[in-house]
Amino acid sequence: MFAQGLASGKSMTLGILTQNIGSPFYAAIAQGVIEGLAGSGYTPLFVDGGWDHEREAVSIEALISRKVDGLLIVGGDIAASELQSYEKQMPLIVVARDINGLERRCVSVNNKQIGYMATKHLLEQRHTQIAFIHGIEGHPDAQDRFAGHLEALQEAGISRSDELLYQGDFSGHAGLKAVNYLLDQGISFSAIVAANDMVALGSRLALYRRGIRVPDDVSIIGCDDQAEAAFMTPPLTTIRQPSYEMGVVASKALLSSISNEDYEWSELAPELQIRESVKRFTS
Template sequence: RSMTLGILTQNMGGHFYDSIAQGAIEGLADSGYTPLFVDGGWQHTREVASIEALLSRKVDGLLVVGGRIGASTLVKYKNQLPLIVIARDIQGLEGQCISVNNKQIGYLSTKYLLEEQHSRIAFIHGKENHPDAQDRFAGYLQALREAGISQSEELVYHGDFSGQAGLKAVNHLLDQGIYFSSIVAANDMVAFGSRLALYRRGIRVPEDISIIGCDDQEEAALMPPPLTTVRQPSYEMGVAAAKALLSLITTKECELPKLEPALQIRESVSQFTGS
């Protein structure tokens, strides 16, 4: 054994992926294994090249976080070495994947705003064709349907997961004269950008516009006002995945917990009163 484990992550420096990485490091503590990190950058060819580079280093196991590599390719790697996939569910790798229900994230966010009497709910979409973004949007639509509210295309802004996307989305909606009372942001960074755009225009949060994010970054609790968001158990996913990989290596068996998102209610959402 090389006593090394390969970890293919995405977009190092982003809260979600870095939190998973920190969890994986914690999960490997005292195991004697050294993690080797590579960044796939959400590019299929780069991800495959990165995994091949890890295999050339004779890693004893592999954690794959997100990414664009197809199911058949991941199953091929599974047949070469112990493998756990994080933040994706892969057919053919049942029992070796751990993820969070992104549709539930979009649903929880939107349902909470609906419960606070909001009906004109803007949705700032994450990166185009990103499965997490698509699933969160599906949750948003489900909550609207259950409330008997038709989706309004003008309330959906297609951006990405950056703060700049939040800035651009809010400016676009306001410049177009599109009325909305609340925002479901793709993640906390988008929520931060949205908050800044509203601040620059003299629009108050939550008195005028309510905002809800996703991730529960540390900064979310420090934003003025503190951000209501949906917490993803990203750190816990990293810990659980690393421990499961160690178990696969030593016993050829593993068990992964089912982790759920949770609404973190703070001060960026208020009940809509129609004023």
């Protein structure tokens, strides 16, 4: 493969910028990338941006200096204009983000649909007092999931209640803080839509410490379907985001771009994973 790279003038390496590679979501994407590159002769070089704009920019420049043949950008805070600039320099695919002007270079899932599906499932189980724990403020995925939540409420004829909203992030600690805050304020709710599964995990812990049973007293639904979700107590009902599949599709799209070939794909669809953390509201 080294000789093949010399003959073609290629390094046979691809630069992969991810975020918090220890996170189950990003780790699953990374596994998909590795699988998608199997047999291609290309070696992925992973760097972790840590959701820090300056760190991401330095990491990308480091990859470019290593003469990578293409860039795969997973999530992150790099501005659309910067990504468009990189795309003019070399083949580039963006994962888990939608970038105006780079629509055919983005592999993502409909996050508004994720928020809608999560809330819709609770509404179908007759819950109307639904707390919503936000992801990172200003983050596009968090904004889209909240928009989907509001759409489902509006469709059901339920008015938005600001007291049931909590600005968190995508961490378990945010779920813990959110539930403690809602309970301390005496705010009544029968169900929680968590920004992701880690937030759901923190919410579950807070409820447990207060002697509140899931799902008998409060139902919880998460988003993403991280590996831990199936092993929570009780197992978490969640909206599966096809992170592994996104990694596979993104790597194949990048290989095709390097070869100046077309690679067609459609937006990947989220799926409801029904487990044991949601119960029909009966009182």
